[in-house]
Amino acid sequence: MMAKLMHTIKPEALEDVFENMKKLEQLVRSVEDLERDVRSLFQPVWPVNNSPQRWSMCAEGPCSCMMETRAVSCWRLELMYHVPRKQQIPVDTRSLDLGMNRLRFLHKDSFNSLTELAELDLNDNQLELLPYSIFYDLENLRHLKLHKNRLLYLPQDIFQDARALRTIDLSHNVLEGLPSNGFKKLYNLYLLNLANNAITHLDEEIFFDLENLEDLDISENKLKIISINHNQYLELLFQISPFQLQQIGLKRNLRSSNKNLHKAVYQQCLELPQLVFYKLRRLKRLKLYENELTRLPYGVFTDLFDLQELHLQNNFIESLPTGVFGHLTNLTFLELTSNRIKAIEYRDFIALGNLRSLFLGQNGIIRISNKTFVGTPKLEKLYLFSNKIEDIELAAFSGLNNLAWLLLNNNLLRYLPREIFRRTPSLLRLQIDSNKFMQLPEGLLDELQIVEQVKLSMNPWHCDCFILYLTGWLHRNPDKIWDRQPKCRGPGDLGGKPVIEMTFNSVCDGQWASMTKIQGRV
Numbered sequence: 340m341m342a343k344l345m346h347t348i349k350p351e352a353l354e355d356v357f358e359n360m361k362k363l364e365q366l367v368r369s370v371e372d373l374e375r376d377v378r379s380l381f382q383p384v385w386p387v388n389n390s391p392q393r394w395s396m397c398a399e400g401p402c403s404c405m406m407e408t409r410a411v412s413c414w415r416l417e418l419m420y421h422v423p424r425k426q427q428i429p430v431d432t433r434s435l436d437l438g439m440n441r442l443r444f445l446h447k448d449s450f451n452s453l454t455e456l457a458e459l460d461l462n463d464n465q466l467e468l469l470p471y472s473i474f475y476d477l478e479n480l481r482h483l484k485l486h487k488n489r490l491l492y493l494p495q496d497i498f499q500d501a502r503a504l505r506t507i508d509l510s511h512n513v514l515e516g517l518p519s520n521g522f523k524k525l526y527n528l529y530l531l532n533l534a535n536n537a538i539t540h541l542d543e544e545i546f547f548d549l550e551n552l553e554d555l556d557i558s559e560n561k562l563k564i565i566s567i568n569h570n571q572y573l574e575l576l577f578q579i580s581p582f583q584l585q586q587i588g589l590k591r592n593l594r595s596s597n598k599n600l601h602k603a604v605y606q607q608c609l610e611l612p613q614l615v616f617y618k619l620r621r622l623k624r625l626k627l628y629e630n631e632l633t634r635l636p637y638g639v640f641t642d643l644f645d646l647q648e649l650h651l652q653n654n655f656i657e658s659l660p661t662g663v664f665g666h667l668t669n670l671t672f673l674e675l676t677s678n679r680i681k682a683i684e685y686r687d688f689i690a691l692g693n694l695r696s697l698f699l700g701q702n703g704i705i706r707i708s709n710k711t712f713v714g715t716p717k718l719e720k721l722y723l724f725s726n727k728i729e730d731i732e733l734a735a736f737s738g739l740n741n742l743a744w745l746l747l748n749n750n751l752l753r754y755l756p757r758e759i760f761r762r763t764p765s766l767l768r769l770q771i772d773s774n775k776f777m778q779l780p781e782g783l784l785d786e787l788q789i790v791e792q793v794k795l796s797m798n799p800w801h802c803d804c805f806i807l808y809l810t811g812w813l814h815r816n817p818d819k820i821w822d823r824q825p826k827c828r829g830p831g832d833l834g835g836k837p838v839i840e841m842t843f844n845s846v847c848d849g850q851w852a853s854m855t856k857i858q859g860r861v
Contacts, residue, residue: 385422387452393429400426409455410434418442422449434458438484441465447472455479462508463487469494474501486510486532495520506530510556513537523548534626535559543612552619556626558650562611563631617642628674629653635663645669652676652698659687669693676722677701689714700724700746709734717741724770725749736762748794749773760786770794772822777801781808784816792821800838802827804847813839 388396397404401423402413411432413423418440428435432453438460447470450456454476462484471494474480480501490512498504502524514536522528528549538560546552613636616622622643632654640646646667656678664670670691680702688694694715704726712718716738728750736742742763748770757780760766766787776798784793793816800806806827813820817839824837833845 384446384448385424386427387430388427389430393427393431396427397429402426404429408434410436412436413440414460415439420444428453431455434460436460437464439463443467445470445473449473451476453477458482460484461488465489467491469497471495471497474498477501479503482506484508486512488512490514492516493518493521496523497521498525499523502526504528506532508532510534510536516540517542517545519545522546526550528552530554532556533560537561539563541612541615543614546615547618550618551621553621554624555616555619555622556624557630558626559629561631562627563633611636611639613638616640619643621645624648624650626650627654632656634658635660637661637663640664641666643667648672650674651678654678656680659683661686662690664688665690667691671695674698675702679703681705683711684708685710685713688712691715692717694718696720698722700726702726704728705730707731707735710737711735713738715739720744722746723750727751729753731755731759733759734762735759739763741765743767746770747774751775753777755780755783757781757783758786759783764788766790768792768821770821771798773797775799777828778805779809784809784812790819793819794821795825795838796823798825799828800825801829802833802836802838802841802846803830804843806838806841806846807843810838810841 390396394404394406397411401416402411404411406429409429409432411428411434413426414436415438416423418437420443422437422442422445430452433455435450435453435456435458439462442461442464443466445466450459450473456477457479459477459480459482463486466485466488467490469485469490474483474497477500481503483501483504483506486508488511490509492514493509495518497518498507498521504525505527507528507530510532511534514533516538517533519542522531522545525548529551531549531552531554534556535558538557539562541557541562546555611632616625616639620642623645625643625646625648628650629652632651634656635651637660640649640663644666647669649664649667649670649672652674653676656675658680664673664687668690671693673691673694673696676698677700680699681704683699683704685708688697688711691714695717697712697715697718697720700722701724704723705728707723707728707730709732712721712735718739719741721736721739721742721744724746725748728747729752731747731752733756736745736759739762743765745763745766745768750773752771752774753776755771760769760783767790769787769790769792772794773796776795778801784790787793795809800809809825813824824839827833827836827838827841833841
């Protein structure tokens with residue numbers, strides 16, 4: 340109904356409606372913030388002790404104090420609304436563990452006197468807000484754990500005094516977005532975990548100062564890239580959260596059609612910026628799995644020359660833009676399982692000369708063409724299971740001299756070229772189970788000189804004279820059959836019997852003609 344109503348409003352009036360709506364939602368957010376800030380001010384601040392007896396006095400409280408390592412642990416003390424009232428914290432504490440409690444709020448000055456603090460663990464609490472000055476003066480803080488809380492957003496510049504930070508774990512919260520200045524000047528940060536939140540949008544410059552970042556996890560969020568029409572803009576406008584509206588900050592003097600207005604709002608909220616990873620030149624691991632990405636912007640990985648692992652599984656990616664992985668020359672692991680990719684070609688992987696593992700299972704791939712993987716000579720594991728592959732050309736695996744694992748199970752294959760495995764001399768494990776194979780070309784499996792495991796079950800093997808090649812191979816290689824023996828689908832009373840039990844008399848009706856001329860039993 341709201342979308343229909345929006346159609347009747349003139350563009351210039353729509354700007355006023357949108358501006359008022361934005362102000363109202365910002366006001367609601369401000370009131371909520373004020374309430375949390377007030378509550379945090381009522382939280383006690385534990386006494387910081389700088390006397391010679393500070394560590395012995397620390398031990399008198401409920402927390403565990405270890406002078407040798409300068410560590411204080413208040414782990415799992417069922418703390419609810421405050422820190423222990425009788426607990427004194429030595430001024431030279433380097434490690435403070437407040438994990439697995441039920442803390443909801445902290446005073447803004449809780450840690451300000453602990454200037455030597457290097458490790459702070461606040462994981463598995465119920466924190467809803469971090470006061471903007473909570474980390475002031477923590478110039479030696481190296482490791483910060485905030486995972487498994489209820490944080491909805493982060494204040495701007497919250498880490499501005501903690502520029503020695505090396506690891507930040509914000510996973511398993513309810514963050515809808517990130518402040519534009521959230522990670523400014525954190526030049527020493529090498530690990531940032533944002534997994535399992537509700538982030539839909541990343542500001543293009545959000546990671547620009549993280550020049551030493553090596554590990555970035557944004558998995559299990561709601562990042563998306565979509566194309567929607569004008570009507571969908573209107574319908575989706577009111578799904579945008581207050582945080583996102585605040586980040587957009589549309590100005591009153593914006594003069595455009597209502598279509599462009601909604602397009603500006605919605606795309607700024609939901610698109611993955613092309614240059615979002617632009618300056619992460621030392622990044623080694625990037626996890627983007629379990630988001631809602633439908634495509635990868637061309638050039639999004641351009642600067643990631645040191646990237647070794649890229650996790651993109653469980654998205655909605657439909658195709659791979661030409662050259663999207665073209666700069667990832669050090670990539671060793673690429674995971675694209677459970678997307679909607681229908682076609683792959685050699686240009687998709689041409690620059691991945693160091694790739695060892697490629698996961699393409701559970702997509703919609705129909706065909707593997709010649710030389711598709713020619714750009715990946717070091718590939719050791721290739722997963723193509725659970726696609727819709729009907730055809731694999733003879734030279735599809737050309738150049739894969741180091742391939743050790745090939746999973747082709749759960750496809751629609753009926754035939755493989757006889758010499759297809761001549762190009763994979765290092766193959767140790769082959770799965771072609773759960774396809775449509777009725778027989779195999781004579782000599783196909785003989786190309787697998789050093790294979791250790793072959794899975795052939797769950798195919799409709801037709802046990803006539805032509806099955807005897809497979810029967811003979813099974814007899815010669817009984818220790819290489821993995822999981823279970825393949826069974827005949829038919830014909831007649833042979834259905835359900837193991838292929839390895841077939842004999843000339845049972846499948847050829849005792850015909851005396853040579854095997855080259857014999858007709859299959861029907």
